């Protein structure tokens with residue numbers, strides 16, 4: 261999917277500047293392009309990797325892992341730290357794909373995936389994380405779920421930890437006065453993170469909009 265939050269030409273320029281990726285990453289990019297699988301792409305992947313690396317993240321969680329592409333970028337940093345990426349995904353076919361891609365990249369020992377609905381799986385987690393990547397906002401089915409997801413994530417993030425959220429500009433639909441319910445949910449989500457007492461946040465117009473929220477230390 262191409263979103264004109266910036267411009268297609270700028271996105272292509274930024275992608276063109278990216279150094280060549282290892283084979284496992286490049287193969288998945290090609291296959292995703294061919295089959296229309298959802299993934300963040302190399303520019304946002306590099307952004308996730310740099311955030312995980314520069315924050316020294318060891319324990320991370322991805323909600324909505326699909327093919328494991330974003331997971332591989334996070335794992336590039338996390339595995340080097342001896343850490344673990346846990347992931348939630350409801351589709352078994354995508355889990356199989358993610359596991360196979362992550363095995364090709366050599367990160368299997370650092371990856372654990374839970375199959376099921378985000379809400380039930382998230383409610384079962386007792387670990388806390390240095391970094392959570394929330395990538396299901398566009399898949400939610402009603403107005404209230406994005407705020408429910410935020411409420412469930414907050415206690416799972418350690419002080420100083422990061423919440424990174426994709427698709428917060430939703431192809432620019434957040435600009436509408438009376439949008440569809442899931443877009444209204446994303447508008448509420450954006451307002452909530454920007455004034456949340458436990459976070460300092462910024463929303464960047466990268467690809468479909470990425471939010472970066474740091475949980476306060478005290």
Ligand SMILES: C[S@@+](CC[C@H](N)C(=O)[O-])C[C@H]1O[C@@H](n2cnc3c(N)ncnc32)[C@H](O)[C@@H]1O
Pocket residue numbers: 298299300301323324325326327328329330331348349350351354376377378379395396399400
């Ligand atoms: C945008 S894709 C994730 C892309 C991935 N993070 C990447 O960039 O490589 C969202 C994923 O969330 C999954 N998903 C959607 N709704 C879900 C739900 N209710 N519970 C669990 N997973 C869900 C979808 O099956 C899809 O694979």
